Amino acid sequence: MLAVDLLAHRGAHVIKFKEAAAWSILWVVIALVFGGIIFWAYGVEAGTAYTTAWLLEKSLSVDNLFVFALIFAYFKVPREYQHRVLFFGVFGALVFRGIFLGVGVAVVERFTFVLFIFGAILLWSAWKMLKDDDEEMDPSTNIGVRMLKRIIPLKDEYHGQKFFIKEAGKRYGTPLLAVVAAIEAADLIFAVDSVPAVLAVSDEPFIVYSSNAFAILGLRALFFLLSGLLERFHLLSKALAFILAFIGVKLFFQAGHEVISPSIPHIPTWISLSVIVVSLTLAIVLSLRRPAPVEPADGGDHQDEPQDEPQDEHRGSPKH
Numbered sequence: 001m002l003a004v005d006l007l008a009h010r011g012a013h014v015i016k017f018k019e020a021a022a023w024s025i026l027w028v029v030i031a032l033v034f035g036g037i038i039f040w041a042y043g044v045e046a047g048t049a050y051t052t053a054w055l056l057e058k059s060l061s062v063d064n065l066f067v068f069a070l071i072f073a074y075f076k077v078p079r080e081y082q083h084r085v086l087f088f089g090v091f092g093a094l095v096f097r098g099i100f101l102g103v104g105v106a107v108v109e110r111f112t113f114v115l116f117i118f119g120a121i122l123l124w125s126a127w128k129m130l131k132d133d134d135e136e137m138d139p140s141t142n143i144g145v146r147m148l149k150r151i152i153p154l155k156d157e158y159h160g161q162k163f164f165i166k167e168a169g170k171r172y173g174t175p176l177l178a179v180v181a182a183i184e185a186a187d188l189i190f191a192v193d194s195v196p197a198v199l200a201v202s203d204e205p206f207i208v209y210s211s212n213a214f215a216i217l218g219l220r221a222l223f224f225l226l227s228g229l230l231e232r233f234h235l236l237s238k239a240l241a242f243i244l245a246f247i248g249v250k251l252f253f254q255a256g257h258e259v260i261s262p263s264i265p266h267i268p269t270w271i272s273l274s275v276i277v278v279s280l281t282l283a284i285v286l287s288l289r290r291p292a293p294v295e296p297a298d299g300g301d302h303q304d305e306p307q308d309e310p311q312d313e314h315r316g317s318p319k320h
Helices: 002-008 017-042 044-075 079-110 114-131 143-151 175-199 205-217 219-226 236-260 269-289
Strands: 164-167 170-173
Touching: 002 079, 017 044, 017 205, 017 219, 044 079, 044 175, 044 205, 044 219, 044 236, 044 269, 079 114, 079 175, 079 205, 079 219, 114 175, 114 236, 143 175, 175 205, 175 236, 205 219, 236 269
Parallel strands: none
Antiparallel strands: 164 170
16 A cells, blocks of 8 residues: 555645545545455454554544644745655654554563553643643754754755755755654654554554554545644644543553453443544534634734744744
């Protein structure tokens, strides 16, 4: 599927809404067909687990899109190059998720108590998502960009889709390389939340990785489909925080059942699926019916006073 997506988008061009919508629908259909095969081949329990894990990862991936949009705005990435950058972001996410999921499944099989730690991570992530809802993230502090600057000097100008250029016999990185580094670092951070969340649904490696893969593969098309509309779904982050908190509690119940007493109940997978669907639906509907208030550029105070400091040309990025 990754090869198909790569071959279908080889040249640098701006992804239009219709193209993004067609690809988004295609990826969703493929993911659901694959889920149908799992229902048919392995039964209702496995099929429900896949569907829940896929929808969970798909919803969490939307939070990635806010960060991607912020990174693109900060580095002023031309729209025709964004698709190329996101390809490497998707590839990196597949690799990181594969490594993290493999390690996570192996650890859970040997040390069940680690589920308590995973649950705590998700509760912390949920609280942080709510707390940071109105704060801006500065991509210049991205660990990937900071590490890259220590390895290779970076130029300020874009040179088409090139990541490296040579001047006077010396190799330099382009801003596009810095953007890829920032995207990959974001992928790594998101994997820390994503892996514990999906392991709360299933510990079967085939289920958890295939659901992650199909959720991630449609991420590029979804970005261009929702580009410019992300800010309208202002309640989505709250829904995602609630989902993470619910999954964290589910992990505590699961760990208690395995470690403390079998009398502690499991939360069935179908309940998790219902919570995810209802939460996302409510967040989207309420966001569209009750748009976020538009704040004045100066915060509403001292409207007649001139600004003392000019804005950094790389700033002015959207809120996360």
